[in-house]
Amino acid sequence: MVSPILLIALPLFFAFLIPLFKGAVKSIILILAFLINLTISILIFPYAIHKAIIVKIANFLPPVGINLFVGPVGITLSILISGIGLLGAIYLLKMEKTPPLNRFYALYLLMLLGATGMSLTGDIFNMFVFLEITTISAYGLTSYSKNEIGLEAGMKYLLIGSLGANLVLVGVILLYTTTGSLNMADIAMRINLVPKAVLTFAFILFFVGFGIEAELFPLNGWAPDALEGAPHSISILLSSVISKVGLYAFFRFIITVMGLTNVKDILIWFGIATLFIGELAALRQKSLKRLLAYSSIAQLGFIFSAISVGTSLAVRGALFHIVNHALLSGMMFLIAGSIIKDTNNWNIESLRGLGSKSRTLAFAFTIGALGTLGFPPLNGFWSKFMMILGMMKGKAIIPVYFILFASLIEAVYYLRLVYIVYFSKSEQSINRMPFAVAFPVIVVLILIFLLGFFPSLMNGMLTGGVKDVLNRSWYIMSVFGG
Amino acid sequence: MIFYIGSGLLIGIGLYGMLYKRNLIKIIIGLDFIETGVNILIISLCYVKGGTAPIFSLPSLKPSQMVDPLPQALVLTAIVIGVAVLAMALSIVVRIYDKRKTMDISKLKRLKW
Numbered sequence: 001m002v003s004p005i006l007l008i009a010l011p012l013f014f015a016f017l018i019p020l021f022k023g024a025v026k027s028i029i030l031i032l033a034f035l036i037n038l039t040i041s042i043l044i045f046p047y048a049i050h051k052a053i054i055v056k057i058a059n060f061l062p063p064v065g066i067n068l069f070v071g072p073v074g075i076t077l078s079i080l081i082s083g084i085g086l087l088g089a090i091y092l093l094k095m096e097k098t099p100p101l102n103r104f105y106a107l108y109l110l111m112l113l114g115a116t117g118m119s120l121t122g123d124i125f126n127m128f129v130f131l132e133i134t135t136i137s138a139y140g141l142t143s144y145s146k147n148e149i150g151l152e153a154g155m156k157y158l159l160i161g162s163l164g165a166n167l168v169l170v171g172v173i174l175l176y177t178t179t180g181s182l183n184m185a186d187i188a189m190r191i192n193l194v195p196k197a198v199l200t201f202a203f204i205l206f207f208v209g210f211g212i213e214a215e216l217f218p219l220n221g222w223a224p225d226a227l228e229g230a231p232h233s234i235s236i237l238l239s240s241v242i243s244k245v246g247l248y249a250f251f252r253f254i255i256t257v258m259g260l261t262n263v264k265d266i267l268i269w270f271g272i273a274t275l276f277i278g279e280l281a282a283l284r285q286k287s288l289k290r291l292l293a294y295s296s297i298a299q300l301g302f303i304f305s306a307i308s309v310g311t312s313l314a315v316r317g318a319l320f321h322i323v324n325h326a327l328l329s330g331m332m333f334l335i336a337g338s339i340i341k342d343t344n345n346w347n348i349e350s351l352r353g354l355g356s357k358s359r360t361l362a363f364a365f366t367i368g369a370l371g372t373l374g375f376p377p378l379n380g381f382w383s384k385f386m387m388i389l390g391m392m393k394g395k396a397i398i399p400v401y402f403i404l405f406a407s408l409i410e411a412v413y414y415l416r417l418v419y420i421v422y423f424s425k426s427e428q429s430i431n432r433m434p435f436a437v438a439f440p441v442i443v444v445l446i447l448i449f450l451l452g453f454f455p456s457l458m459n460g461m462l463t464g465g466v467k468d469v470l471n472r473s474w475y476i477m478s479v480f481g482g
Numbered sequence: 483m484i485f486y487i488g489s490g491l492l493i494g495i496g497l498y499g500m501l502y503k504r505n506l507i508k509i510i511i512g513l514d515f516i517e518t519g520v521n522i523l524i525i526s527l528c529y530v531k532g533g534t535a536p537i538f539s540l541p542s543l544k545p546s547q548m549v550d551p552l553p554q555a556l557v558l559t560a561i562v563i564g565v566a567v568l569a570m571a572l573s574i575v576v577r578i579y580d581k582r583k584t585m586d587i588s589k590l591k592r593l594k595w
Contacts, residue, residue, distance in 0.1 A: 125556055125559075129559060129563070132563045132566075132567075136563075136566055136567060136570060139570050139574070140570060143574050143577065146577060146581075147581075148581055148582065151574060151577050151578050151581060152578070152590050154574050155506070155571070155574050155575070155578065155590075158567070158570060158571050158574065159500065159509065159513065159571075162513060162517075162567045162571075163500065163513065163516065165563075166516055166517060166520050169520055169524075169560060170520055170523065173523070173524045173527060173553065173556070176552075176553070177527045177528065182552075
């Protein structure tokens with residue numbers, strides 16, 4: 001079997017190789033790097049979903065050395081990151097022309113490398129370092145296009161993000177001084193040594209630090225700006241994978257490392273607030289990308305509250321929705337980016353007449369909207385159904401009311417978009433769809449239909465993933481027992 | 483104890499700078515204060531008065547006199563990351579000044595809810 005450490009080492013190597021090349025070679029290297037990563041992830045996947053793979057770096061045993069924990073959730077996120085990274089890299093060929101492109105490609109690889117590292121690491125300080133790698137590259141990429149929106153969004157993201165990362169660092173060091181270890185499984189074993197007050201303080205620090213990455217309600221002021229102002233290809237990644245990785249890191253710290261189950265009720269309401277305010281804000285947006293950004297934030301809030309409820313069915317649905325939402329929102333941003341580039345109009349009016357100009361894009365956009373709404377038999381239906389059923393089993397009835405009401409608001413603005421796509425005429429011309437746009441859209445469409453008609457394909461990963469998220473003793477056993 | 487107070491003060495000043503100042507450069511200085519404060523906090527949490535480096539081959543050295551070296555390694559990493567963030571922030575400020583001819587954050591409000 002291939003060693004999972006290559007998932008982190010190879011992109012790092014390629015990222016610093018790319019600036020040396022000019023011309024078409026750099027694009028080839030970028031696509032090659034993601035192809036290799038995707039292949040390795042898929043090769044490891046069947047092993048990792050049954051039994052977590054522990055990689056001991058330099059063969060120092062876990063409590064002392066740094067280890068990677070390649071569990072079911074980690075490897076799924078890694079497949080998502082490299083897969084969407086690959087589609088984004090193909091999309092980049094047509095969409096991003098501003099020089100210096102080789103530095104852009106290097107940052108692009110570094111950002112996704114950091115995200116892969118965050119989803120695979122088993123060490124809390126390592127988590128901080130990968131968080132910083134991801135976010136620093138993301139600041140650079142957000143402000144890359146050098147227009148006013150991008151620069152302003154990048155500045156905002158930088159100030160909030162690095163403040164949050166510093167808080168995470170303080171939290172990490174508090175856990176270290178009270179338990180004497182940086183290894184996640186080791187801390188999980190000794191969490192009883194930590195005084196109650198310190199644990200609460202560390203919880204707040206991690207909540208703020210990772211909540212910023214996961215786009216939680218009071219902390220997500222940067223998210224719509226960054227998703228709107230970033231280059232189109234970067235918006236895809238920020239909304240579909242980077243935020244998911246932040247969510248994963250948060251729950252890894254709260255559930256596995258700190259074993260907090262009594263904060264459940266507070267976290268559910270934070271998720272609901274994110275969902276509700278996201279939907280309300282999306283309703284009154286005029287800018288297409290900003291509307292999609294708020295919708296994406298709302299879905300993250302839904303996933304967040306489902307994991308907080310903590311019944312196995314809800315977590316199962318949430319993990320499924322992480323995959324589904326990555327595909328759906330990635331595709332929506334991809335289409336939005338290409339339309340905005342063609343019409344040079346950031347408003348939702350740019351969708352006018354799409355139905356008669358480009359049937360494929362209009363169809364894909366409709367499927368994306370209906371899938372996010374949870375329209376059967378698309379993939380979003382199964383995951384939302386599982387999450388709501390799981391929340392009702394977990395006796396969280398009032399949050400379910402809020403979620404259903406928020407879905408109604410969501411239906412209003414998405415169906416309005418679909419109406420604009422098909423039923424309003426305009427004279428704008430949309431160019432023929434280039435391969436770099438058509439290929440990613442069609443691949444994602446196929447995946448959406450596949451998961452929609454055969455949701456049982458995900459069963460193995462979801463069963464493993466629920467164990468990975470909820471079962472602390474299984475986590476500790478996998479690191480030390482085998 | 484003086485280290486805790488000092489680092490707490492630095493973090494407090496930094497937060498004040500980030501929240502109440504309008505000039506982008508001052509806000510970034512505030513961010514840097516916070517980073518420095520956090521670094522000092524980390525070092526002082528594991529500081530032993532009169533302690534020395536943990537060299538286990540010296541027979542006269544008792545474990546209670548040894549300073550934990552791990553936080554110092556962590557701080558080294560954190561300092562490098564801080565430098566990177568600072569450089570990134572300043573370069574974005576330069577670009578903003580090029581475009582808008584202002585560094586006042588209250589004038590940058592194209593992006594609102």
